[in-house]
Amino acid sequence: MYIRSMYSKELLKGTLTAIILKLLAEHEKMYGYEISQHVKELTGGKIHLKDGSLYPALQKMTADGLLSYKEEYIGKRVRKYYFLTKKGQKEKVAYLEELKDFIGTLNKIVFPQLKSI
Amino acid sequence: MYIRSMYSKELLKGTLTAIILKLLAEHEKMYGYEISQHVKELTGGKIHLKDGSLYPALQKMTADGLLSYKEEYIGKRVRKYYFLTKKGQKEKVAYLEELKDFIGTLNKIVFPQLKSI
DNA sequence: GAATATACATAGAATTATGATGTATCAAAA
DNA sequence: TTTTGATACATCATAATTCTATGTATATTC
Numbered sequence: 369m370y371i372r373s374m375y376s377k378e379l380l381k382g383t384l385t386a387i388i389l390k391l392l393a394e395h396e397k398m399y400g401y402e403i404s405q406h407v408k409e410l411t412g413g414k415i416h417l418k419d420g421s422l423y424p425a426l427q428k429m430t431a432d433g434l435l436s437y438k439e440e441y442i443g444k445r446v447r448k449y450y451f452l453t454k455k456g457q458k459e460k461v462a463y464l465e466e467l468k469d470f471i472g473t474l475n476k477i478v479f480p481q482l483k484s485i
Numbered sequence: 486m487y488i489r490s491m492y493s494k495e496l497l498k499g500t501l502t503a504i505i506l507k508l509l510a511e512h513e514k515m516y517g518y519e520i521s522q523h524v525k526e527l528t529g530g531k532i533h534l535k536d537g538s539l540y541p542a543l544q545k546m547t548a549d550g551l552l553s554y555k556e557e558y559i560g561k562r563v564r565k566y567y568f569l570t571k572k573g574q575k576e577k578v579a580y581l582e583e584l585k586d587f588i589g590t591l592n593k594i595v596f597p598q599l600k601s602i
Numbered sequence: 603g604a605a606t607a608t609a610c611a612t613a614g615a616a617t618t619a620t621g622a623t624g625t626a627t628c629a630a631a632a
Numbered sequence: 633t634t635t636t637g638a639t640a641c642a643t644c645a646t647a648a649t650t651c652t653a654t655g656t657a658t659a660t661t662c
Contacts, residue, residue, distance in 0.1 A: 373656080375499075375590075376499055376584075376648095377499075377618090377619050377620060377647090378498040378500035378619085379498070379584070379587050379649095380618090381618060381648095381649080382493055382494075382618085384495075386595060387594055391594075396563035401638095401640050401641080405593065410594050411594065412594060414586070415590060416617095418620060418621080419624095419640090419641080420619075420643085420644090421618080421644090423640095424618085424619085425618085427642095428618095436516040442628095442640095444626085444627060444628090445626080445627050445639075445640065447639095448641075466491075468584060468596065469491075471588055471591060471592065473492075473532060474500060474588060475588065477504055477507065477508075477524065477527050478503060478507050478584060478585070482654085494616090494617080494649090497649090497650070498618085499648095499649080501649085501650080517605095517609075518609050518610080520610060536610080536611080536652055537612085537650075538649085538650050538651065540611065541649090544611095545649095548661055559619060559659090561659090562657080562659070563604090563610070564609070564610090
């Protein structure tokens with residue numbers, strides 16, 4: 369059994385990379401399971417990153433040079449601690465700016481009665 | 486040649502239906518080209534709905550029972566004026582609530598220094 | 603008359619989160 | 633002690649949606 373996010377999966381698209389970049393910018397290093405727990409807590413369970421989304425995303429971001437990782441063993445169990453590369457630190461800014469601007473733009477269309485953020 | 490939106494196409498995913506529902510809730514009836522122009526103006530050119538996105542979306546929403554349309558002729562050129570069905574009016578509320586909540590949640594993760602909206 | 607804007611359409615490609623499934627360790631409860 | 637649930641990673645096929653590219657045709661403006 370798995371827990372379903374309260375949002376349609378399409379809404380998440382394009383935001384996962386920004387979320388990961390943001391968390392890693394704040395935490396120095398995190399492992400996958402820790403990231404998913406953190407997001408779940410931060411959002412009151414509203415966003416639940418699935419294994420099938422998170423681990424491939426981390427791998428892709430690593431392949432793209434945004435992240436690197438080192439393995440640590442807790443007993444016999446391996447953890448991959450991910451951290452931002454120089455490139456990841458730089459691109460984080462652009463990703464978050466784009467997302468921020470996009471949210472502002474969406475608000476303008478959908479909730480014009482609200483002040484822009 | 487075509488105009489590229491300033492956002493990665495993935496960011497738009499899941500928002501197009503909500504945007505269309507919102508505009509049609511405000512305008513009674515609109516045709517496709519009019520919707521795309523309206524969005525372009527509203528967002529200062531930041532969101533440019535492509536033909537290949539907009540027309541299939543309108544068709545899908547019609548198939549899903551959210552929209553209906555009637556054709557009008559301007560000279561020899563046809564326009565399809567779309568409008569919300571009863572179902573579309575009802576589901577609009579849920580779509581926009583979900584989007585609003587999602588934006589609020591995203592803000593909590595990515596811009597925790599800002600007040601929630 | 604040529605270029606641009608209006609107005610619709612479809613098909614294939616690309617992207618990305620998901621669902622399903624698998625492996626394995628560890629802690630706690632029954 | 634066995635079994636349940638949590639921890640921790642992984643891969644693959646599928647689904648969903650937008651985009652790119654292309655096509656057709658009319659209307660307007662230069």
